[in-house]
Amino acid sequence: MLAIGLTGAAIAFSTIVFQTLTNNRILTPSIIGLDSLYMLTQTAIIFLYGSDTLSITNKNVNFLLSIGMMKMFAFLLYHFLFRGEGRNLYFLLLIGLVFGTFFESISSFMQMLIDPNEFLIVQDRMFASFNNVQTELPLLSTAGISLSVLYFLRFARYLDVLALGKEHAVNLGVPYDYVVKRLLLIVVVFISISTALVGPITFLGLLVANVAYEFMKTFRHKPLITAAVLISIIALIGGQVLVERVFTFSTTLSVIVNFVGGVYFIYLLLKENKSW
Amino acid sequence: MVNVKHLFKKYGPQTVVEGVSVQVEPGKITTFIGPNGAGKSTLMSMVSRLITRDSGEVLVDNRDVAETSSKELAKKVSILKQSNYMNVRLTVKELVCFGRFPYSQGKLKEEDWKYVHDAIQYMELEDMQEKFLDQLSGGQRQRAFIAMVIAQDTDYILLDEPLNNLDMKHSVQIMKVLRQLVDDLGKTVVLVIHDINFASCYSDYIVAMKDGRIVKEGSTDEIINREVLRDIYELDMTIQHINHQKICVYF
Ligand SMILES: Nc1ncnc2c1ncn2[C@@H]1O[C@H](COP(=O)(O)OP(=O)(O)O)[C@@H](O)[C@H]1O
Ligand SMILES: [Mg+2]
Numbered sequence: 001m002l003a004i005g006l007t008g009a010a011i012a013f014s015t016i017v018f019q020t021l022t023n024n025r026i027l028t029p030s031i032i033g034l035d036s037l038y039m040l041t042q043t044a045i046i047f048l049y050g051s052d053t054l055s056i057t058n059k060n061v062n063f064l065l066s067i068g069m070m071k072m073f074a075f076l077l078y079h080f081l082f083r084g085e086g087r088n089l090y091f092l093l094l095i096g097l098v099f100g101t102f103f104e105s106i107s108s109f110m111q112m113l114i115d116p117n118e119f120l121i122v123q124d125r126m127f128a129s130f131n132n133v134q135t136e137l138p139l140l141s142t143a144g145i146s147l148s149v150l151y152f153l154r155f156a157r158y159l160d161v162l163a164l165g166k167e168h169a170v171n172l173g174v175p176y177d178y179v180v181k182r183l184l185l186i187v188v189v190f191i192s193i194s195t196a197l198v199g200p201i202t203f204l205g206l207l208v209a210n211v212a213y214e215f216m217k218t219f220r221h222k223p224l225i226t227a228a229v230l231i232s233i234i235a236l237i238g239g240q241v242l243v244e245r246v247f248t249f250s251t252t253l254s255v256i257v258n259f260v261g262g263v264y265f266i267y268l269l270l271k272e273n274k275s276w
Numbered sequence: 277m278v279n280v281k282h283l284f285k286k287y288g289p290q291t292v293v294e295g296v297s298v299q300v301e302p303g304k305i306t307t308f309i310g311p312n313g314a315g316k317s318t319l320m321s322m323v324s325r326l327i328t329r330d331s332g333e334v335l336v337d338n339r340d341v342a343e344t345s346s347k348e349l350a351k352k353v354s355i356l357k358q359s360n361y362m363n364v365r366l367t368v369k370e371l372v373c374f375g376r377f378p379y380s381q382g383k384l385k386e387e388d389w390k391y392v393h394d395a396i397q398y399m400e401l402e403d404m405q406e407k408f409l410d411q412l413s414g415g416q417r418q419r420a421f422i423a424m425v426i427a428q429d430t431d432y433i434l435l436d437e438p439l440n441n442l443d444m445k446h447s448v449q450i451m452k453v454l455r456q457l458v459d460d461l462g463k464t465v466v467l468v469i470h471d472i473n474f475a476s477c478y479s480d481y482i483v484a485m486k487d488g489r490i491v492k493e494g495s496t497d498e499i500i501n502r503e504v505l506r507d508i509y510e511l512d513m514t515i516q517h518i519n520h521q522k523i524c525v526y527f
Contacts, residue, residue, distance in 0.1 A: 163364045167326050171355050172350055172374060173348075173350025175346040
């Protein structure tokens with residue numbers, strides 16, 4: 001339960017913040033390539049050491065390893081791109097996208113070579129699921145997320161202004177580069193924790209963020225983030241109940257999330273909604 | 277005073293601003309004129325630290341804008357760009373409230389609200405203050421953005437082609453408001469304007485740019501002159517005195 005709440009909140013929060021930073025309501029933070037890196041890490045471990053290695057059987061080790069890899073990648077991305085002045089955010093996204101695709105290709109390549117039995121285990125990790133989250137993980141994650149939230153509070157007041165776009169934000173006295181870097185860092189922490197916890201599930205963020213925009217009809221981030229976090233947690237719990245009771249574990253949460261999300265987006269497109 | 281020294285900006289191989297030095301006198305309206313692509317917008321963006329410069333200096337009241345904290349600068353200099361697309365849906369009043377951000381950091385106090393209401397009144401937007409920006413005409417939207425800048429209450433106000441999209445009545449209204457800001461409140465206004473007659477009737481000082489350089493500058497009286505304008509625009513104009521104002525005829 002704690003894991004569900006944590007993941008839901010982290011994904012909703014980081015998607016809204018990310019969309020505000022990029023001024024784009026159809027992007028998700030997965031574009032930086034963290035999800036793909038997670039998959040690559042999982043595949044590589046099984047490919048290199050087989051499925052019975054310590055890191056696969058011991059969830060804690062696996063968790064830390066995945067987080068470590070994602071952090072390292074994010075740090076490198078950051079380091080190279082943001083050191084020089086004037087590099088822009090979209091350039092970062094582009095590079096992230098390229099790396100993400102690269103990671104995916106390597107993963108598929110390895111999956112091709114893997115023994116079919118082991119591939120089943122990899123496949124299991126490709127889909128988000130709460131079925132086997134262990135209790136120690138949420139504690140560790142809670143600590144990480146709490147610290148990030150505390151850090152975030154220093155920048156919270158800038159979000160509404162950042163939504164106006166870079167030029168207005170700078171004109172209104174937001175120390176733009178400084179704030180954007182810090183907020184991106186927080187997004188990365190949130191995404192890597194939730195991905196390592198349950199697997200790739202950022203599509204959920206896209207879904208709940210857009211439901212929140214539709215629902216709240218405001219530009220203010222306090223109500224937006226609150227609503228998105230609540231919707232996200234409700235959706236996850238609902239989804240999990242479906243998985244357990246209706247499908248009796250014959251499907252995974254991410255299949256349901258992707259299905260519902262897909263249907264919702266088609267609905268949005270058909271409605272030709274104005275962007276909020 | 278805004279003091280620009282040897283400012284350069286390159287985009288790829290193209291030098292867009294090439295060693296511009298200029299001083300903007302406080303308490304005046306200074307207008308930049310010149311053909312499209314002359315580098316006026318780029319210059320304005322560098323002065324207001326929206327974009328970085330390649331070399332040179334921009335001093336506002338003797339402090340370099342690159343070294344001033346963004347928040348402090350936002351209380352001194354405001355800029356309104358040529359186009360103002362926004363991704364979020366705001367009402368006029370919400371937009372104008374953002375003008376107070378440098379002071380309030382998002383939590384408006386009574387004094388901030390006073391500035392907001394005054395700015396809305398100044399731009400005659402009371403009737404539509406609850407309307408969303410996307411429900412307004414281009415000109416009304418432009419006035420809402422100018423109201424935001426007025427609420428920001430800075431000593432220096434930079435406006436890049438503020439008369440874009442505006443009909444004659446509202447163009448005149450805006451120029452009169454700017455004149456008031458300068459004459460009554462002691463603000464300093466820097467403009468980019470394409471209509472030479474608006475420049476002639478409302479500005480104190482005119483700077484002409486071409487190909488990234490300043491080709492001519494001087495008091496309005498010196499610049500609104502047949503020979504000078506021919507050099508700048510490569511166009512022959514007749515200049516008529518009407519009601520103590522110089523009007524250029526170039527049709
Ligand atoms: N971000 C940019 N990237 C590349 N070229 C640019 C950019 N901004 C402006 N330019 C170029 O710089 C020149 C000057 O542009 P600008 O300052 O907008 O001129 P003006 O405002 O006087 O019409 C133009 O040739 C334009 O194409
Ligand atoms: Mg321009």
